[in-house]
Every structure is written in structure tokens, then in C-alpha cells.
Amino acid sequence: EAQVTQNPRYLITVTGKKLTVTCSQNMNHEYMSWYRQDPGLGLRQIYYSMNVEVTDKGDVPEGYKVSRKEKRNFPLILESPSPNQTSLYFCASRRPLDRGHTEAFFGQGTRLTVV
Amino acid sequence: TQLLEQSPQFLSIQEGENLTVYCNSSSVFSSLQWYRQEPGEGPVLLVTVVTGGEVKKLKRLTFQFGDARKDSSLHITAAQPGDTGLYLCAGRVGTYKYIFGTGTRLKVLA
Numbered sequence: 001e002a003q004v005t006q007n008p009r010y011l012i013t014v015t016g017k018k019l020t021v022t023c024s025q026n027m028n029h030e031y032m033s034w035y036r037q038d039p040g041l042g043l044r045q046i047y048y049s050m051n052v053e054v055t056d057k058g059d060v061p062e063g064y065k066v067s068r069k070e071k072r073n074f075p076l077i078l079e080s081p082s083p084n085q086t087s088l089y090f091c092a093s094r095r096p097l098d099r100g101h102t103e104a105f106f107g108q109g110t111r112l113t114v115v
Numbered sequence: 116t117q118l119l120e121q122s123p124q125f126l127s128i129q130e131g132e133n134l135t136v137y138c139n140s141s142s143v144f145s146s147l148q149w150y151r152q153e154p155g156e157g158p159v160l161l162v163t164v165v166t167g168g169e170v171k172k173l174k175r176l177t178f179q180f181g182d183a184r185k186d187s188s189l190h191i192t193a194a195q196p197g198d199t200g201l202y203l204c205a206g207r208v209g210t211y212k213y214i215f216g217t218g219t220r221l222k223v224l225a
Contacts, residue, residue, distance in 0.1 A: 004157070031211045040124070042203060043158070043215035050211070090157050094211055097163065101146050102211055106157025 002027045006091050006107035013081055013114055021076045021110050023091030031094040031102070032074040033058065034066065036087040037109075043090065049074055081114040088112075118142075119206055119216035127222045128194055136189045136202055136219045144206035147180055147187045148213065152201040194223045 033048035045058030049068040065077040094102040150158035164180035204216040
């Protein structure tokens with residue numbers, strides 16, 4: 001089954017304690033990205049990756065890091081989490097459609113609480 | 116900064132009613148997508164509209180892209196409880212870059 005898998009689904013942590021949220025896709029997609037979802041703000045892109053070893057900042061990258069060492073994996077790293085990073089996080093990969101458009105496949109989300 | 120505003124933000128209706136959700140921006144998009152997100156899940160693509168004025172139908176859902184490609188609407192006919200969810204529009208601003216709207220949370224009561 002084609003899917004994007006995130007872990008963990010739920011995480012409660014304390015301010016300053018480094019954490020990693022993993023993301024893996026089995027569709028051989030080149031493009032992957034991370035979003036955070038907050039009430040009334042929709043989905044905002046944190047980082048994206050066009051391919052292995054190619055990453056770039058999205059709209060809200062502060063406080064986050066990513067890496068893309070393999071095509072299937074795109075972990076999100078919070079070196080020193082703060083309470084304002086409490087949010088619902090989604091990893092997504094994109095597949096090409098016709099005429100240059102793409103379809104996003106999202107993971108099930110990771111609900112992060114930083115206390 | 117490009118923004119996509121959706122209205123209404125919340126909508127609670129009875130089964131069988133019709134409804135329309137709007138997605139508006141001051142920016143032009145080369146295409147626009149609609150996603151539905153159910154509780155505990157990630158968004159799932161419903162449709163992509165590309166041409167100004169384009170109308171696409173998906174069973175009881177009708178999607179329209181504005182003539183100027185700055186806005187879009189989603190109309191649901193005879194809503195059912197299974198239509199409950201968060202509806203998100205997303206405008207394409209680059210090859211892989213999409214800006215997501217603020218979302219409309221729909222609840223259809225049986």
C-alpha cells in the first residue's frame with residue numbers, strides 16, 4: 001500500500017529536549033516536505049526537499065532542521081523545542097500529475113506538545 | 116506573502132442541505148487544489164482545477180475555479196454525514212510549492 005508513515009503519532013516533551021520526528025514514504029517520490037497545522041492558519045510549510053541531499057526552507061523554518069540522506073526518509077529535527085512549536089505536524093510527498101501539477105500524499109500527523 | 120482565505124471557517128448543517136465553501140486570494144494561481152482532511156488523518160486530494168472558469172464535478176461535489184484564477188468554490192449538494200471534515204484549498208505558486216488555505220471545518224448532522 002502506497003503510504004507516508006510518520007512516527008511518533010503523539011509526543012509530549014519538555015522545552016529544550018532535542019527530538020526527531022521520522023517520515024518515510026514507499027512511493028519513490030523525489031519531493032517531500034514538512035508542514036505544521038495550527039487552528040485558523042491552515043497548513044504552513046516548514047522545509048521541503050527536491051531530492052536526496054537537496055533541502056530548502058519553507059515559510060516557517062525557524063527552530064527546525066531536516067535531512068534527506070535517502071530518498072524514502074525525511075526526518076524533522078527540533079534541536080531545542082519551545083512551547084510555540086506545539087502543533088500538529090504533517091509530512092508529505094508529492095507525485096507528478098499531468099501538466100506539471102502534483103498531488104500531495106500526507107502522513108497521519110504527529111501531535112507535538114512542548115511543555 | 117500570498118494568502119488563501121477560506122470562508123466560512125466553520126459550518127454545521129443538517130443532512131440533505133446544500134452548502135458552498137469559498138477560497139479567495141488577491142494572488143493569481145496557476146492551479147488550485149481541494150483537499151479533505153478527516154480527524155486523525157492527513158489531507159487527501161479531491162480535485163485539481165487548472166483553467167480559469169473551469170468546473171469539475173465529483174459526485175455531489177462541484178468545484179469551480181474563478182475566471183481570474185484568484186478564487187475557487189466548492190459546492191456540496193445534499194450533504195451527508197460522510198462529508199464531515201476539514202476542507203482545504205491549496206494554490207500552486209511553483210512547480211512543487213503550494214500555499215494552503217485557512218480551512219473550513221464542516222459538520223453534517225444526521
